[in-house]
Amino acid sequence: MPTPELSSERIDALRAATPGLQTTTHFNHAGASLPSRGTLEAINAHLWREATLGPIEAGVAAREVTEHARSLAARMLHADPAEIAITTGNSAGWGAAFAALGTWQAGDRILTGRHEWGGNLANMLLVAERYGVSVEVIPCDAEGRVDPAALDAMLDARVRLIALTWIPSNGGVINPAAAIGAVARRHDIPYFVDAAQALGQYPIDVAAVGCDVLTAPCRKALRAPRGTGLLYIRRAFMPRLNLAYVDARSAPVRSETQPDGAVALRAVVRDDAACFETSEVSAALHCGLANALEEALAIGIDAIRATIDAKARAVRERLVALPGVTILDLGSERAGLVSFDVAGQDLPALQRTLAARGISISVNGLGYTPWDMTARGLSHIARVSVSYLTSEEEIETLLQAMREAIA
Numbered sequence: 001m002p003t004p005e006l007s008s009e010r011i012d013a014l015r016a017a018t019p020g021l022q023t024t025t026h027f028n029h030a031g032a033s034l035p036s037r038g039t040l041e042a043i044n045a046h047l048w049r050e051a052t053l054g055p056i057e058a059g060v061a062a063r064e065v066t067e068h069a070r071s072l073a074a075r076m077l078h079a080d081p082a083e084i085a086i087t088t089g090n091s092a093g094w095g096a097a098f099a100a101l102g103t104w105q106a107g108d109r110i111l112t113g114r115h116e117w118g119g120n121l122a123n124m125l126l127v128a129e130r131y132g133v134s135v136e137v138i139p140c141d142a143e144g145r146v147d148p149a150a151l152d153a154m155l156d157a158r159v160r161l162i163a164l165t166w167i168p169s170n171g172g173v174i175n176p177a178a179a180i181g182a183v184a185r186r187h188d189i190p191y192f193v194d195a196a197q198a199l200g201q202y203p204i205d206v207a208a209v210g211c212d213v214l215t216a217p218c219r220k221a222l223r224a225p226r227g228t229g230l231l232y233i234r235r236a237f238m239p240r241l242n243l244a245y246v247d248a249r250s251a252p253v254r255s256e257t258q259p260d261g262a263v264a265l266r267a268v269v270r271d272d273a274a275c276f277e278t279s280e281v282s283a284a285l286h287c288g289l290a291n292a293l294e295e296a297l298a299i300g301i302d303a304i305r306a307t308i309d310a311k312a313r314a315v316r317e318r319l320v321a322l323p324g325v326t327i328l329d330l331g332s333e334r335a336g337l338v339s340f341d342v343a344g345q346d347l348p349a350l351q352r353t354l355a356a357r358g359i360s361i362s363v364n365g366l367g368y369t370p371w372d373m374t375a376r377g378l379s380h381i382a383r384v385s386v387s388y389l390t391s392e393e394e395i396e397t398l399l400q401a402m403r404e405a406i407a
């Protein structure tokens with residue numbers, strides 16, 4: 001039986017605990033969502049501890065919070081805590097894992113979905129340019145989702161990486177991450193999943209997805225503070241990575257006495273995913289992250305998913321009833337990102353008009369999803385992204401402002 005949506009009483013209570021909803025009409029949850037009061041207080045409390053005890057001294061106690069956040073993140077992803085690194089955002093984790101794949105040879109192949117995030121793609125295109133690697137797009141099925149059968153047909157011994165953006169930043173399509181993972185696993189090819197838009201709004205089970213690496217920032221649907229992110233590395237995949245750089249935490253230097261009595265120094269790399277962390281972190285943000293994870297787990301990701309899905313469907317239906325609006329979301333199963341165009345409208349200007357009325361939406365150009373935008377002949381999309389917090393009044397405020405802006 002499908003999980004029911006959150007009740008309106010529950011949503012009202014969660015809204016009351018979100019200060020930002022009093023001051024802004026937020027439809028950019030896919031950019032970064034609004035934190036709860038509890039998350040803000042957790043951050044503030046730690047900043048005060050730093051100010052009053054001394055930052056290093058306060059940090060000693062905060063290490064437990066970091067470990068707590070790691071366990072909660074592991075629970076959310078159905079992973080082991082040793083497989084989780086806490087990072088500062090998606091690109092920090094994705095880039096570090098990609099760099100740890102080691103040296104590239106001319107003729108190596110990377111296969112990636114058409115909706116790949118521009119930053120991930122930039123890393124791939126750089127190795128293509130530097131080493132003669134080819135970066136190839138996996139064809140989509142009729143719904144516009146990355147096609148696992150097409151991927152299977154492309155494989156040969158030169159494929160060194162399959163990279164998928166699960167839910168792209170320019171629309172609601174949900175790619176078949178697990179079906180792609182089944183192909184990757186069958187051929188034992190490293191498989192990276194960018195779950196930036198999935199974390200906090202869509203159930204994630206890394207074993208079911210079959211990924212070696214999964215990354216996400218935590219500021220989006222999860223509502224954790226900016227500057228936090230997760231990097232999952234499958235345990236059995238860890239030995240296949242070579243860190244591009246280390247520090248005193250990820251590879252502490254030890255002295256070892258040799259058989260001849262001489263002392264040698266050795267950098268010993270940690271054997272868990274925390275080897276991707278640096279010693280200097282914002283403990284305050286980790287406190288906020290732990291709180292946001294606790295809250296999301298308490299609400300339940302399935303209920304969040306059902307609620308966001310219902311709200312996004314409602315927004316799509318009502319937007320498309322406005323003159324000149326075309327919904328640009330691909331796929332039939334969709335996330336809380338609603339992308340659209342308005343005939344005859346300059347989308348960045350529309351965004352500015354709405355912003356002047358206190359309504360935040362996003363307008364994406366080519367840079368975030370270069371291949372998908374190019375393949376579909378799009379220069380911009382307007383994006384309204386909802387949260388489980390989104391209210392009927394907010395939707396009506398948006399629609400009324402849109403009606404006036406495009407009249």
Ligand SMILES: Cc1ncc(COP(=O)(O)O)c(C=O)c1O
Nearest residue numbers: 089090091117168169196197217
């Ligand atoms: C799908 C996707 N991947 C990656 C990112 C980049 O995340 P970060 O800015 O944390 O590196 C975003 C940001 O919007 C995104 O939507």
